[in-house]
Amino acid sequence: MSSAPDPEEARTLRSKLSQLYNESAPDYEELWAPELLPLSRQLLPRLPLESARTVLDAGAGVGTLLPELQENAPLALVVGNDLSPGMVSRAPRDIARVAGDAGRLPFIDDAFDVAILAFVLFHLFDPRDGLAETARVLRPGGVVGTITWGAENDPAALQVWADELSASGAPPVETSLAKHELLDTPAKLETMMERAGLEPIVSWVGEYRSTTTLDQFLDHRIRHGQSRRRLQTLAPPDRTECVARARRRLEALSPDDFTEISEVVYAVARTP
Numbered sequence: 001m002s003s004a005p006d007p008e009e010a011r012t013l014r015s016k017l018s019q020l021y022n023e024s025a026p027d028y029e030e031l032w033a034p035e036l037l038p039l040s041r042q043l044l045p046r047l048p049l050e051s052a053r054t055v056l057d058a059g060a061g062v063g064t065l066l067p068e069l070q071e072n073a074p075l076a077l078v079v080g081n082d083l084s085p086g087m088v089s090r091a092p093r094d095i096a097r098v099a100g101d102a103g104r105l106p107f108i109d110d111a112f113d114v115a116i117l118a119f120v121l122f123h124l125f126d127p128r129d130g131l132a133e134t135a136r137v138l139r140p141g142g143v144v145g146t147i148t149w150g151a152e153n154d155p156a157a158l159q160v161w162a163d164e165l166s167a168s169g170a171p172p173v174e175t176s177l178a179k180h181e182l183l184d185t186p187a188k189l190e191t192m193m194e195r196a197g198l199e200p201i202v203s204w205v206g207e208y209r210s211t212t213t214l215d216q217f218l219d220h221r222i223r224h225g226q227s228r229r230r231l232q233t234l235a236p237p238d239r240t241e242c243v244a245r246a247r248r249r250l251e252a253l254s255p256d257d258f259t260e261i262s263e264v265v266y267a268v269a270r271t272p
Contacts, residue, residue: 010125014083014101017123017177020229021061022086027223029062029090035210037064039264040118042206043145046268049073052113056081058102058134059120063091070095073114081105083123103129107137114138118147122179131196138271144198148183150205150263157214157258160249161221168242170230177226189267198269206264214250217258218243 021028049055049072057065060080070078078095082088085099100106102117103124115134121127134144166172183189186203193200212220221227222243231239 010103013125013176014103016174018084020177020226021082021084024224024228025062025084025086025090027228028087028225029064031220032224033062033064035208036061036119037068039206039208040065040116040147041068042264043116043118043147043266043268044068044072046202046266047114047116047145048143049076049114052076054112054114055079056105056107056112056115056134056137058105058115058117058130059083059123060091060097061087061119063088063095063097065116065118066092066095069116076113079107079112081107103133105133105137109136110139111137112139113142115142115144116146117144119149121146122148122183123177124179127179127182128192128196131193131198135197135271140271142271143201143268144270145266145268146189146193148189148265149180150184150265152263153261155256155258155260157217157250157253158260160253161217161227161246164242164246164249165227165230167245168234168238170233170242173226173230184263184265186265186267189265190269193267193269197272199272201268201270203265203267206266208262208264209259211255211259214247214253214258217250218247 052073053076055069055073055076055078057080060082063080066078066080080091081098081100083101088097088099091097102120115138121130124130190200190203
């Protein structure tokens with residue numbers, strides 16, 4: 001029998017995630033949000049947005065998807081929710097925004113017709129909480145769409161960067177901040193949806209593919225995410241030397257060594 005969740009551990013995780021994204025919100029908005037937007041768009045045609053009266057983006061981040069939700073749901077009140085105040089404060093000001101945990105949504109029961117959990121479930125202490133909370137705030141027959149990461153093919157450049165961070169004494173990536181292995185296939189997502197009281201409708205696998213230049217690659221590593229946090233643990237001279245060593249090694253790689261390919265797992269479900 002599994003032990004009960006540790007409330008203090010869950011609070012610690014929420015605090016770390018909020019701080020991580022608060023720290024790099026401007027850089028996330030510039031560098032990473034535009035990469036995720038085309039992937040999120042692919043979910044929208046599978047959702048009943050045209051007739052919806054209320055729509056929730058439960059992990060809205062900097063709100064890149066919110067204007068498109070508003071365009072596709074012209075009759076709806078669209079609401080963006082994100083754990084990080086620094087992120088959601090950057091969302092469009094003409095759309096309702098709330099800072100709150102997707103695992104403990106700050107909304108009443110039966111408040112929404114449609115909800116989206118895009119690239120957020122794997123950050124929750126228990127991803128099933130996010131699905132159960134979404135089911136709670138959806139009206140009967142309401143629809144939720146989710147997006148998570150599947151199998152990844154990390155480029156050689158990423159291994160070079162990780163090696164140099166480790167050689168410089170940066171702490172390892174904190175795996176508890178992203179539980180991808182729980183949600184990396186349609187079958188896993190659908191099973192978790194059913195356990196949260198949802199009825200799966202459809203699921204499928206898409207692809208994310210990105211090839212960056214050396215400078216773009218380093219920009220991403222230095223300016224946002226856990227890579228940035230690892231680098232920031234080093235003293236300034238050590239950071240400079242770490243980046244310089246990495247650059248020298250990266251200059252020897254081919255363009256293919258900077259190509260990142262990942263599966264993107266989509267699922268849609270409804271409340272009974």
